[in-house]
C-alpha cells in the first residue's frame with residue numbers, strides 16, 4: 194500500500210495550515226479489506242470502533258465498505274446515525290452509564306451490549322424477552338502492553354467476570370432475557386494468536402448454555418506497527434486460526450453464528466499524520482530540543498500510554514540526521530519523541546508525526562486554551578477539508594459572563 198508522499202503532505206499543510214491532521218482514505222479501505230479477508234469460511238462482520246476517529250466523512254467511507262459501528266456512548270450512537278448507519282448496524286457497548294442512557298439506546302433500536310450484572314437485571318426487569326441483548330464478558334486474560342490499555346485482567350472495570358456465569362444465567366432465566374450475542378474485548382494490544390485463542394476458548398465454553406445466540410463478538414486488540422521492528426498482529430495468522438476454532442465451535446454449538454470484531458486502531462491508525470511546524474530549535478547543555486506548534490493537546494498518546502509515534506522531517510528529508518527531542522508548546526512536559534534521529538530540523542520545517550489516525554484528534558483537548566487543528570482527508574487524489582480548525586470563539590461559546598462580576 195503506497196503511503197502519502199511528502200509532496201502531498203506538504204501540499205495539505207500549505208493549503209490548510211499547520212498544525213493539521215491528514216488522513217489517507219485509501220489506507221482505511223486497505224486495512225478494512227485486509228482484516229476482513231483474513232477470515233476464511235466464516236461469516237465475519239466488522240464494527241468499526243468509532244472512538245478512534247469519528248469524523249462523519251471517515252465514518253461514511255467505512256460505512257461504504259459494509260462495516261457496522263461500535264459506539265461506547267449515546268453521543269457516539271447519535272453521530273453514527275447522523276453519518277447514515279442504520280440503528281441495527283450499531284453495537285452500543287457502554288461502561289458505567291446510567292440505565293436511562295441504555296433505555297435511550299433501546300428506543301433508538303441499536304444493538305445493546307451489557308457489561309454489568311446489575312444493569313442486566315434492570316434490563317431484564319424492564320424488557321423481559323422483548324429486546325435482545327449481548328453480554329460482555331471478561332475472560333481475565335492479560336493482553337500485554339500498558340496497564341491503561343489491558344482491560345481483560347482481574348481488577349478491570351470492563352465486562353462481567355467469566356467466574357460469574359452462574360449468576361448471569363440466573364438473571365437471564367429469571368427475566369427470560371433473549372441473549373443474542375457474547376462479547377469480549379480484552380485490551381488494545383494482542384501480540385499473538387495464542388492469547389486471543391485462549392480468550393476465545395473461554396467464551397466458547399461460556400456460550401453453550403445460551404441457546405439463542407446469533408453472534409460472538411471478539412472486540413479488538415489488533416496491534417499495528419508504530420516503529421520499525423515493532424511486533425504487530427499477524428492478522429493472516431490470527432485470522433486463519435480463529436476461523437478454524439470458530440468453525441469447530443459452531444459445529445459443537447449446532448448453529449452457524451456470525452463472528453464479529455470491533456477494530457479501531459487497525460483500521461485508521463496508519464491512515465493519519467499530524468503535521469506540525471518546528472517553531473524553535475533549543476540547544477541546552479545536554480539536549481537539542483525541537484519545539485513544535487502542537488503538543489499533548491493534539492496527541493496525548495505519548496504521555497498517556499508511553500506510545501511511540503515516528504517523526505519525520507518532510508521539509509528536509511535528505512538532511513543529515515541529528516539527535517533531537519521533539520517537544521510540544523504546552524506548559525507540561527509534553528515530549529512527543531525522545532532522542533530521535535531526524536534529518537536536520539530547521540526552524541519553520543514541517544514535521545510529520547505518524548500513526549495519528551487513531552486516538553489523536555478524538556483525544557484532543559483545549560488545555561492551555563489551545564485550539565484544535567483542522568482535519569483533511571486525502572482521497573482519490575484530492576484533498577478535502579473535513580473539519581475547520583477551531584477558533585477562540587469555539588472555546589468560549591458556552592461560557593457565561595455573570596453581569597457585575
Ligand SMILES: *Cc1c(COP(=O)(O)O)cnc(C)c1O
Nearest residue numbers: 242378381413414455456457458
Ligand atoms: C476501544 C474499543 C475497541 C477498539 O480498540 P482498538 O485497539 O482501537 O482496536 C473495540 N471494542 C471496544 C468495546 C472498545 O472499547
